[in-house]
Amino acid sequence: MRRRSSSVFLIGAIAVGVGSSACAKSSAQPPAPAVSPGNASPAAKDKAPPGVDISKLDDFGRKVFFRIGNNEASICGEGQSLLASANAAKGGCARSVNALRYVARLVDQGYTDSEVDEAIAKRYRPIAPKKIDVSDAPMKGNPNGRVTLIEFADYECPHCKRFQPVLRQVLDEFPNDVKLYFKHYPLPQHSNARLAAEGAVAAQKQGKFWQYQDKLWEHQDDLSPAEIEKVAKETGLDLAKFRKDLASDAVKAKVSKDHDEGAAIGLQATPTLYIDGREYTDSRDADSLRDWIKDELAK
Numbered sequence: 327m328r329r330r331s332s333s334v335f336l337i338g339a340i341a342v343g344v345g346s347s348a349c350a351k352s353s354a355q356p357p358a359p360a361v362s363p364g365n366a367s368p369a370a371k372d373k374a375p376p377g378v379d380i381s382k383l384d385d386f387g388r389k390v391f392f393r394i395g396n397n398e399a400s401i402c403g404e405g406q407s408l409l410a411s412a413n414a415a416k417g418g419c420a421r422s423v424n425a426l427r428y429v430a431r432l433v434d435q436g437y438t439d440s441e442v443d444e445a446i447a448k449r450y451r452p453i454a455p456k457k458i459d460v461s462d463a464p465m466k467g468n469p470n471g472r473v474t475l476i477e478f479a480d481y482e483c484p485h486c487k488r489f490q491p492v493l494r495q496v497l498d499e500f501p502n503d504v505k506l507y508f509k510h511y512p513l514p515q516h517s518n519a520r521l522a523a524e525g526a527v528a529a530q531k532q533g534k535f536w537q538y539q540d541k542l543w544e545h546q547d548d549l550s551p552a553e554i555e556k557v558a559k560e561t562g563l564d565l566a567k568f569r570k571d572l573a574s575d576a577v578k579a580k581v582s583k584d585h586d587e588g589a590a591i592g593l594q595a596t597p598t599l600y601i602d603g604r605e606y607t608d609s610r611d612a613d614s615l616r617d618w619i620k621d622e623l624a625k
Contacts, residue, residue, distance in 0.1 A: 348595035349483035455603020467505035482516035
């Protein structure tokens with residue numbers, strides 16, 4: 327169980343892992359390199375670097391923060407601890423500073439040492455990025471953006487719907503740096519999710535995927551066949567073409583292809599977001615996602 331923090335600090339969705347903030351489908355990380363205690367000066371061991379606010383932490387929280395900061399290896403890989411590399415007088419590691427902000431936030435939320443270690447590993451430690459085919463996926467944002475987001479979602483998943491304003495916000499905040507691709511992942515327990523996905527693919531064929539998708543989220547509580555066609559009409563689609571495409575093998579195959587690809591890379595729930603091939607495992611709120619994007623841009 328997590329300890330109770332001395333302050334209440336809610337960030338929106340539940341952080342790290344699938345938990346209750348995802349629609350679940352009914353890896354372990356390698357440990358960070360060992361850090362020698364001798365690599366950090368006494369001053370660095372108990373000093374938060376500039377830009378890392380630990381004022382919300384009580385005495386116990388500060389002990390946890392400094393214990394993790396001194397035991398976790400630098401993100402920049404110089405054989406130092408997070409704290410030592412962040413506090414270095416010359417050539418300090420900016421990504422270690424970002425990681426320590428993340429540690430402070432998780433400790434304030436009551437995460438244990440092992441939970442924070444796992445979160446740091448998932449976010450910062452080297453991994454083999456997932457290779458996801460986006461050649462025929464709808465995209466919005468800057469096609470030349472440095473950061474690539476890929477979302478797998480289900481139209482009947484309420485958590486997916488709640489995530490959409492967050493994605494729109496970060497696209498607005500990073501108009502030159504971010505692009506977002508969408509992949510269909512209808513879950514078997516959602517009886518109309520596959521038909522809704524097929525309707526979105528049919529709309530994509532008429533160049534109105536995102537407009538159609540916005541309407542789908544609005545109508546999430548009723549995605550019956552009649553409602554799917556109503557959404558097509560509201561979107562201004564050619565209904566004869568829409569009906570023909572919706573019934574086609576090509577549209578059904580596209581949804582199956584996306585779903586199979588998600589299953590092959592181990593998807594267990596929706597929404598699942600990848601940032602430059604790394605699974606996003608933090609809270610699904612704008613502040614957390616913004617921090618991850620800034621980390622990618624800082625590389």
